[in-house]
Amino acid sequence: MIKLEHVKKLYKAKQGNIVAVDDVNVEIQQGEIFGVIGYSGAGKSSLIRLLNQLEKPTSGTVTIAGRVISSIRGKELRLARQEIGMIFQHFNLLWSRTVRENIAFPLEIAGVSKEERLKRVDELVKLVGLEGREDAYPSELSGGQKQRVGIARALANNPKVLLCDEATSALDPETTDSILELLLTINKSLGLTIVLITHEMHVIQKICHRVAVMEKGKIVELGNVLNVFRHPKQDITKRFVQQLTGEEGTEESLEQFAKKYPGGCIVKLTFVGEKAEQPLVTHLIRHFQVDVSILQGKISPTAQGAYGTLVIHLVGAQAEIEKATTYIRNQEVELEVITNE
Template identity: 55%
Template sequence: MSIIMIVLERINKIFDHGKTPITAVDDVSLRVEKGQIYGIIGYSGAGKSTLIRLLNGLEKPTTGSVTINGQQISAAKGEALRRARLKISMVFQHFNLLWSRTVSENIAFSMQIAGAPKAQIAARVAELIALVGLTGRERAYPSQLSGGQKQRVGIARALANSPDVLLCDEATSALDPQTTDQILELLLDINRRFGLTIVLITHEMHVVRKICDRVAVMENGKVVEEGEVIRVFTHPQQAITRQFVRQVSQYADDEDFDPELTRDLQGSVIKLTFTGHSTHRPVVGELTLRYGLPFNILHGKMTQTANGAFGQLWVHVSASQEQLANILADLQRSDIDGEVIAHG
């Protein structure tokens, strides 16, 4: 049975600066399971940065409640809020390191603030430096580090007090693509090794595809779509979600398929959508043998997520209406979505 780590219940956040109030978060309810990597994606102004500040108590909701690991953060004050924040750590887009402190001193800082003994701090710092791959750079200053190394320090610092939840606010946006993938692999390793719950705020669908289990799509303060990453990729419901999906070069929607390919064809074009184990089945070969019909592959693509592969295939076949209905039924029984998109 899964344990729910984060619960957002009917959250609204209204900023009343000037004559016109601004609704930054509009009636958002979410649940994040313990050990999940949960992505929240949206463009600038969507409300995702305000949402993450609500998660760590830096902002209080106008209405609604935020509960993390059984504690209502939205109602906590003073010492109770300070203790709660020790278990909710943050990784920032621009690193937010102390430039006058070394790598080791940056990592140690939050433990010093928490009053941990010196021996415990030294042991934990050494452990984290090895974990994030910075052995040998302990005495370096931030100005001597690359962007990826700075973010590794930021991650190590965030892990120092053994948090329950790690919040990442555009943690890879300032990095090049190769370094981004390295940081995402590090976060995925940390998640799998320690079962740490991670919430990622991003505007990049590549980040979501690479490591997230579930994703919420935000627009104008609202969550307009939410679900498992594979399901959102293969069946995006909202225009903004389809726009995000098109960001990922390995995968896009029907716009990748050229209708001109069907102009002179007699018969039907079927779009097959595969997820999980079905990506490994010789489906076209099976259909050819079963129905004695030639299936012509027109176009195809496949990509990988943290929880399995998915892809799409466009095939042409000249079949009777009865055969076509049976083919679609066979596909459904094999957990493959089949849709007739053109008739020649």
Template identity: 60%
Template sequence: MISIEGLSKIFALNKKNITAVDDLTLNIKEGEIYGVIGYSGAGKSTFVRLLNRLEEPTAGKVIIDNQEITALNTKQLRLARQEIGMIFQHFNLLWSKTVEDNIAFPLEIAGASKAERSLRVQELIDLVGLSGREKAYPSQLSGGQKQRVGIARALANNPKVLLCDEATSALDPETTNSILNLLMDINEKLGLTIILITHEMHVIRKICNQVAVMEQGKVVEQGQVLDVFTHPKMPVTKKFVEQIMGSSSEDDDISNMINTYSNEGKILRLHFLGETTNQALISELAKKFDIDLNILQGKITQTQAGGYGTLFVQAKGEIEEIDMAVSFIQEETSVEVEVIRDAN
């Protein structure tokens, strides 16, 4: 669906060349929600603006649905952009126009008739949940409602691709979740390919299938969200994962807790991945083996591809029973187990 080959952007600033995007290559499948994450200055917003040539690339190709965007002339690009919707962090609405007029604006530019505009605008207002707010002006809307207008406007010409540049960064957590749920609903209903730029890992976790991590203009890590979450390789990726799973300071808390409870039995670290997060493992162990289980600490989070997390458990009882329980986990389940303290 989207092929990006050797994409680069160099800005000249104070007689110096600044490389914002550096030889970036990605392939994005049709219908995916593809996340691109990076800290401020990583080049991610420049990257997304290169896809529809709001920024002109210094080098490289962008191919969307077999059309090379980077090779189009001005007239061809104007038509191609009708199939590439975009929403922004600060909404970019026309403040002197109503909700319905904002949504209708790209249809006017495309030459749609008044009747066609009216029908399409009402469809989109219903889709994004703004019924009853058609005549309101942006100043009369909440942040979430403004972004819903932005989404509806971006969908006006039935695009194949939706670019989201920090679309939830200006919103509170509850509103962010409602917008992310809307994007997932649109992706499912319309089969739309979505590229989502963010600096927030929980946004990636909630709705993305694939993720690319950017640093200093380069993609330093990419893959399925669950794989990247569970096996982060680069330091920057590990920092992002800590946004969800907790920082290394929590490891110290766990160590102190383990030392507190390590005077009896064994301390086990259980690692759950994907469907294993739904297993009632603790209750199953308690029924099968004559042991007592004390849950010390744990955290499980969900991604689009399934859940993952870690649970620390103290197992008390006869050593043979504990060993049989550990063997059962290793041989009969897909949960990973590690004995990290043995007081016997």
């Protein structure tokens, strides 16, 4: 559906060229929710703007639905952009227009008849949950409602791709979740390909199928969201995952615990899917001569299923601890020994 090949974007500056996107190669499948995450300056905003050609690549090609969009100009490009919707962090609504008029605006530009515009706007108002607010102005709407208008407007021309540029960064957590649920519904009901950039791992975790981690203009890690959660390779990816799983500072605190309570074994367990819901600790206590202390634990839902981590302290005879850890591994639970004294 979307293919970037050796894409590079340079910006000229007094101090020399700035490399915003550096030799990016990635393919995004039809109907996929693809996340791009990185800190400020990573190049993710430049990358998403290359997809609708608000920015032209310095080199490389961008292909969408079989069309090399990076090589077209003029009317052909304007028509191609109608197949690519975009929603923004700060909504970018027309403040002098009502909800209905904002949603209809792309249809006016495309030359759609008034009758067809009204019909399409009504469909979109219902889709995004804004019934009864059609005649309100942006100043009369909450942040979440404004973003729903932005989403409806982006869908007006029945695009094949929806680009989300930090679409939830200006919203509170509860509203963020409601907007993410709406995007998930749109993806499932319309089969729409969604590319979403963010600096929040919660957003990736909630709805994305795959994620690309960007740093200094490069994609440094790419994969299925659940796999990236389970086995982050790069330091930057580990920091994002730790922020979400609550594991920041874990290593230091566990070292302090081990010094205060010497003996036994501290292990980290990783659960995926239904395994995250099994009463593993209860089984350990009932079947093995070990004492079990829970030091830390959390379950995080992802688009591919639940992902859970649990750090426990096992105390008992070495033979019993070995039996317990063998049992854990036989339950298809990943086990990492952190300390063993």
